[in-house]
Amino acid sequence: MGGLLSRFGGAPQKASPPEGEDAPLAPIRSSDVERRAGLLDSLEKSDLGWFWASDRAGRLIYLSGPAAERISESTESLLGTKISELFLDDKDAEDSSTQRPLKFQLAARNSLRPTIVKIERGGKTKWWEISGAPMLADGDAFSGYHGIARDVTATIASQRNAEKLSRYDSLTGLANRHRITHKLSATLSAFQVAKRSCATMLLDLDRFKQVNDTMGHPAGDELLKQVSQRLTRIVGDQGEIGRLGGDEFQILLPDVEDRAVLGELSERIIQMLSQPYSINGMRAVIGCSVGVAVAPFDGIESEELIKAADLALYAAKGGGRGQFRFYSSDLRDKASHRHQIEEDLRDALSKNELEMHFQPIVSADEHRVVCVEALMRWNHAERGMVSPADFIPVAEEVGIIRELGEWAINDVCQKVASWQSGICAAINVSAVQFASDNFFDIVKKALQNSGVDPSQIELEITESVFVGDIERALRMFRELKEIGVRLALDDFGTGYSSLSYLRDAPFDKIKIDQSFVRGCTEEGNNNGAIVSAVVSLAKALNMETVAEGVETKDELEAVVSFGAARIQGALFARAMPEQELRERLDKGALLFEPKGPEKYRSDRRTEFRKIGLIHEDSRYSVFLRNLSKTGAKIEGLLDVPIGTDIVLDLGGGQLAVAKVRRSEGFSQGVEFETALVSDGADGLCTRHRVSPYQIEAAGRPLGALNDLAVAAITGAMSKSPKAFIEVDMSVPGEQMAAQAY
Structure with a gap:
């Protein structure tokens, strides 16, 4: 303690031994060094506060013993250490960006107001609050700092934990809505001054609700954790990821405006998040849609940019999900158009505006129609024909798809029952419709009321029906087969298929998605090999194959050479009204000649x-x-x-x-x-x-x-x-x- 006192301008004096209770008390003097020494000693040992001092070169020349012990060091080992190397700036502090660095303050020889510093010694990290005053020697020359310190590690840890809870998502550990929103606003403000760009992505998980409903909320939580882990691996240090709530995520990408880079990243995210997940021994498959907007091109304020990304995300979901979209100004008009579609669609059935068109599916050898696919069309009273790409996603989103699907099944069964040709008709079944508890009863009742031969009705199911309760899906398939309807697996290969579906489900037909047909004639394109492999697989399982979307003669030649038994596409015929198809059937005009371009041009x-x-x-x-x-x-x-x-x-x-x-x-x-x-x-x-x-x-x-x-x-x-x-x-x-x- 004497060393400290000598630094602070005093020297210890010997105390006179007491001479009994009646002995006269020693006088109280303002310069009583002995009492000062005892007081400072008690303060150091109490851990209420410690002392430190440095020389004019910034080296530590004194530190209270208890302080050194707190960081598992001895005072002797610390003496001579640079103050700026012992006391580190706490860069994780919320005000670190506005606080001047400690090195700067020490170099300026200013008084140190209470400052939180980080100390990393002996494999441990501690936080101290230090303050100090510059000391002047004779001639007003700077001679170093004298200061005090106290341990605030527990307080800082508690604050950081509270801050993390308020700024980070407790389930995934990602930034929460509050933090990511604040970060975007701060970034845009700073980047506007620096003339820099910043991209934001909004992500929405497709079919997550089905997993949550069928497998339970704990499984849904586990799925969100795995999604966040995949996102973190994909994005890395390129940007920051936030979970906005539910199954919505946001990504900030500073200094990225190249849409080639953003498109590739979006495709990688979609592909990786769509890979199967293992949850408690069960398999879950979801998808992902992405909307992208870039500041300052699509907006300069955070609200404007988020609205742009949200419109892009909606367009991606409306385009069939599992896609990405860049924002463009015409999306505002499309959003208004979509709202009008939702309003009018609710009355479309009652106004008899919906009708079924039929696209022929022909045999590969004779080009004779063997089946037709029933496709819903909306003939709006004022706007004319509305594209299914516009109204089907809206119907699924607002829940009207079940009502439309029931109408379609009944309408097609009635029409097919009146045909004399005996050909079958395929009806698309959405995953939402298939999940309805009364779906089987709807199909059975439609067959009975129409009197149609069940073998003339084919239900086209996509792989998304297997998300969640696979046992229910397989049970439904068996019940449908028992009443005589045919089953087709539609868009095969686009949903990260499992061969176990084909092994266990009693499908009669596999439809090869047009994305594999397209480009199968190009040199170096693997689509041809995929088509050939699917055809071979189907033959081994005694299933028919239909190549969808054939539009050119070279595509036709290719898929026939690969062994596809049935062909569907604009090369033979587009979807036509039922009256036109009926006239052909009545005349026996069942042959369709290929009419279209000779070669496929991809770009x-x-x-x-x-x-x-x-x-x-x-x-x-x-x-x-x-x-x-x-x-x-x-x-x-x-x-x-x-x-x-x-x-x-x-x-x-x-x-x-x-x-x-x-x-x-x-x-x-x-x-x-x-x-x-x-x-x-x-x-x-x-x-x-x-x-x-x-x-x-x-x-x-x-x-x-x-x-x-x-x-x-x-x-x-x-x-x-x-x-x-x-x-x-x-x-x-x-x-x-x-x-x-």
């Missing part, structure tokens, strides 16, 4: 929309006729020389640099400098877009992308003479007039 899609074309400082309006990853065909400019460098404005800030490779009259073929990438919706998009920061630099307000702003900075206001003549494409060819604008 070209037909388009017909107006886009912008930029040449030098001039902007033109042209029509986009078709689009591929590497190029496009455009119409609307006369005699553009081959080799001309142009930029196509595809909308939404998408500028594709291109070179004219073919030119004939008002039509040009162009090649892109950078290939386009998938937009997740069977479409294409540019990897990068015009940055709103660039638009802001051109003098316009900062905001999400819009076509007017992009046009304004890409030549729309140029007064220079145009090099090419625009052609009015809105009139017939013989009346087409070239006119300079």
Whole structure:
């Protein structure tokens, strides 16, 4: 203790021994070093507070013994240690980003206000609160620090635990909604100043509710834990993952705006989360849909960006689930359209607006119709035919699908019973409909009321019906087979199939999904091998095979060579109204000739929309006729020389640099400098877009992308003479007039 007293300006004095109770008391002096020494000694031993001191070089020259013991060190071993190496900044503290580093404070020789520091010694981590004052020697020269410290480890641990509970999801350990929302807002604010981008993904698990309902909530909780672990492995240190609640997740990806990167990450997430899970010895299969939005392109405020990602997620789910979508401005219009569909769909049955169309399935050898697939169509009184891709997902989401499905079964049974040909009709059954307790009774009653031969009715089931209670599904199959209906496994291979389904379920037919038929003729594409393997498997199990979605003659030749027994697709016929099919059946016109393209072209899609074309400082309006990853065909400019460098404005800030490779009259073929990438919706998009920061630099307000702003900075206001003549494409060819604008 004497060492400390000498540091603090005093020297110990010997105390006189007491001479009895009646002896006179020693006088009280303000400089009584002995009492001061006893007081400081007691304070150090009580652990209420400790002392430390450093020299002018920042080395530790004193530390209370109990303090050294608390970190499993001796005072002697710590003396000479740099204060900045012993007392570390607590970077995990909530205010660490606003607090000046301890090294800076020590170097400035300022007074140290109470500061939380971290000490890592002897394999242990402790937190102390330290404070101190700079000491001046003769001539006001800095001679070091004198300070006090106390252990706050228990308090900090308790605070951190409370903070974690308030900021992290207790089930998965991921950030919770509060933290991820706060993090997004803070990131966007900081990145806006630094002109940086930030992507956000919203994820929704498909068929999770079925697992929760059939296997129980503890199984659902375990599934969410496994999902979070997979997400953590996939995302790594690229970003932060949060669980928003239920089966919804969010991912923040700072400094990522390349849609090729985002698309690949989305596909990897979908693929990995769709792999089977083992839960308490049971097998669960779910899916995942992803919506992607990027700041500042799709929004500059957190609420705006989340709304954009949410619309993209909804589009992904509406497109069939197990998909991703990028946000685009037209999704706002589609969301409004979807709401109107939901409202009108509730009255569609009562207004008799629904009808069944039928697509022929032909034999591979004779091209004779052997079966038809019943497909629901909605003939809206005001809007005409509404695509099933638009209303079926809505029906499933709002719960109308059971009612629609029951109507479809009854309607098809009645129609087939009236046909004289004896062919069968296949009816699609949704997983929601199949899970209904009264599904078997609905089918049985429809057969009895119509009087149709049960062997003429085929129920097409997707693999999603096996999620959850597999035993119930197999029992349902056996009961359906007992009343004579046929069973087909639809979209085989798209749901991470288990061969045990085929072993145990009494299917009559396997339908090979069109995603495997498409591209099976391309060199290096594995789809052909998959089709061949499925056909062989089906033959071994005495099941028929139907190749779906055959659209070209080379695809037909390929699937026939692989052994597919039945063919379905636009090459032979699209779905037709029942009256048209009935007329053919009555005439005995059961043969269908293949009519369609000779070869499959994987990367070209037909388009017909107006886009912008930029040449030098001039902007033109042209029509986009078709689009591929590497190029496009455009119409609307006369005699553009081959080799001309142009930029196509595809909308939404998408500028594709291109070179004219073919030119004939008002039509040009162009090649892109950078290939386009998938937009997740069977479409294409540019990897990068015009940055709103660039638009802001051109003098316009900062905001999400819009076509007017992009046009304004890409030549729309140029007064220079145009090099090419625009052609009015809105009139017939013989009346087409070239006119300079």
